[in-house]
Amino acid sequence: MILTSAPGKIILLGEHAVVFGKPAIALGIDLRLSCTVSEADKSTVNGYPLTYQYHPYIHTAMRDYWRGGPLSIEISSEIPSGSGLGSSAAVTVAFLAALGAMSDDFDVEGVARRAFNVESMVQGRASPLDTSASSHGHGIFVDSSPGDDLLWHIRQDSRQWYVHHCPAPELTFVIGFTGIRASTGPLVARVRRYVERTRFAAELVDEIGQITQEGMARLRERDVEALGRLMTRDHNLLAILGVSSRELQTLVDAALPLSYGAKLTGAGGGGSMIALTDRPEEVSKAIRRRGGIPYIVQTGVDGARVERA
Ligand code: PMV
16 A cells, blocks of 8 residues: 655746746645555545546546556545645646555656646646646746756647746745636636737736746745735736736735735636735634635645655
């Protein structure tokens, strides 16, 4: 029997702009998903038959990356699904880590690459942000050219990403989940149309790129005040790009007076926001009062791990 785990993630800076080749920073968080795998007579997930309809990521991973017999798979997760916190990446990563460990062939880079392929197959078009953040943990900085601390280079069709290690100190964030599931594809398409049609939107994307570059430096220095200000500026630009929502704005406004900064995280539309704060309990209460579901999380966590082999 093999037990593995993988973390969820938040996007600290750079979502949407990353689609246009700008950098983005994602951080692993201490909400984890664990996966137990053992050989069995029939393939099941938490006791139910494994089907593509209910378990598209596990089904695809098994089809493409497993040559052995049926498996009994148990998943337990602290990451709320549909919240933009990377639960589908974490399930893919933890399961692929387990398959690797079953064949004595667990390596993080291999898991990250396979997990990106599986997400792309299931979602149609994905960036490696979620799967690489869950595989590597800590922090990752994705850019369109190679730099220091390069972890891996991922290419798909005409698109490519250089995934770097980003030193992520232990910081406390409060996540506010709106409870609304929004799908990434239409939001990305909307921003693309806006950027293709107007110079104004293209300039917003450039500015988000500059904010993210600066955020890297402030993160290294653990300058939470400057980092918070950059997060809030990023949020305002994302709102002008049209990917915030009334619910997200309400939660950001509730958190801001008690935080260094706050912003939507991930695709937007619904999903979650994050606040960087040293008053997490108060921010949690404020978020709950405004109808959000709060999670207090820490960064600076390990990526995919084999817990028991
Ligand atoms: O939906 P999430 O949390 O995986 O974030 C999507 C991030 C985008 O930049 C909007 C899209 C992408 O593929 O990078």
